[in-house]
Amino acid sequence: MITLTRKDTLFLLFVLVAAGLAAWSASNALANKKILIKFPHSVSINTPKGQGAEKFRELVAARLGTRVEVEVYPSASLMTDDASIEALAFGEIQMIAVPASKLDRLTKKFQVFDLPFLFDDTEAVERFQASPVGRNLLTVLESKGLHGLAFWHNGMKQFGGPKPLLLPEDAVGLKFRIMESDVLQAQILAVGGNPQKMPFAEVYQALQTGAVDAQENTYSNLYSSRFYEVQDYIVETNHGFVSYILVTNMKFWTDLPDDVRSELDEIIAETSHFVNSRAKAMNDIAKQKILDSGQSELLNLTPAQRLAWQKAMAPVWEQFRGDIGEDVMAAAIAAGQSSRDTGATQE
Numbered sequence: 001m002i003t004l005t006r007k008d009t010l011f012l013l014f015v016l017v018a019a020g021l022a023a024w025s026a027s028n029a030l031a032n033k034k035i036l037i038k039f040p041h042s043v044s045i046n047t048p049k050g051q052g053a054e055k056f057r058e059l060v061a062a063r064l065g066t067r068v069e070v071e072v073y074p075s076a077s078l079m080t081d082d083a084s085i086e087a088l089a090f091g092e093i094q095m096i097a098v099p100a101s102k103l104d105r106l107t108k109k110f111q112v113f114d115l116p117f118l119f120d121d122t123e124a125v126e127r128f129q130a131s132p133v134g135r136n137l138l139t140v141l142e143s144k145g146l147h148g149l150a151f152w153h154n155g156m157k158q159f160g161g162p163k164p165l166l167l168p169e170d171a172v173g174l175k176f177r178i179m180e181s182d183v184l185q186a187q188i189l190a191v192g193g194n195p196q197k198m199p200f201a202e203v204y205q206a207l208q209t210g211a212v213d214a215q216e217n218t219y220s221n222l223y224s225s226r227f228y229e230v231q232d233y234i235v236e237t238n239h240g241f242v243s244y245i246l247v248t249n250m251k252f253w254t255d256l257p258d259d260v261r262s263e264l265d266e267i268i269a270e271t272s273h274f275v276n277s278r279a280k281a282m283n284d285i286a287k288q289k290i291l292d293s294g295q296s297e298l299l300n301l302t303p304a305q306r307l308a309w310q311k312a313m314a315p316v317w318e319q320f321r322g323d324i325g326e327d328v329m330a331a332a333i334a335a336g337q338s339s340r341d342t343g344a345t346q347e
């Protein structure tokens, strides 16, 4: 049996207290460590998404500033959208807001957002996203370790090119930059164009050097990334929509303290309202600025010209209907129907 002297006992006590203090201060330091949310995206600050990311950062700083910090990296300054999807899955970043088109390798259901002439306007997209089937789309990434938080709008897409793209035959042989989406690829092939998947950050230079001839995007992206400077014609086709899915890493999200997560939920709801209520106006302002610049001629389609584009692209719906699923197709068609030109032939 070991007998301890008074000196030994005091020393042992000292060691135990010191170890306890060290453990307490380490766990305290961990608890006090700010939670970092890295949020890269690919467009400029002066866009619906750019403004949304800033708003989110500001609201988090005001309401959770001692516990959470948001770092926003606009204009692909940290990484491209493609790289960000992978980095999010690996937990290297914590939030993204990428176009649904770019998530099509994770779930085919998101391909619905790219179907040409499915949604007539922002209101139609909003109706679909608010429907039970639409809301359920936010959960479909869970099997991939990702958690959908919200839908953010940008706006309707327009075609731009070196000549007026008034009819599908005007697209024949042109190289079109598209997002990383199989539906968009099929859409351009359907009109005889040559689709080139390319990150957003490379588009301006590709148009400038002639690596691609044409592209499709929203007025806010065309204006803020200055594509109108290198496109002689922009045609208001309104043939598709850019919709973002705000996504986080599932493990990051579920590991958050409950009170932080619920405050973030509220901030995200407020930010989403902020983005979605301004997106259309921001696109209208961008369109006016492009018009004022005089650098690109802006053309409208006649109803007959629009119908010709719709007819040429109609087979794309059938090509992807099976992968998207009948429930999603039906809900999207129903949401778009009330404002749709009934001359459309897709159904």
Ligand code: SIN
Pocket: 042, 043, 049, 098, 099, 154, 179, 199, 200, 217, 221, 242
């Ligand atoms: C974006 O709006 O985030 C980019 C869209 C694109 O890649 O064209």
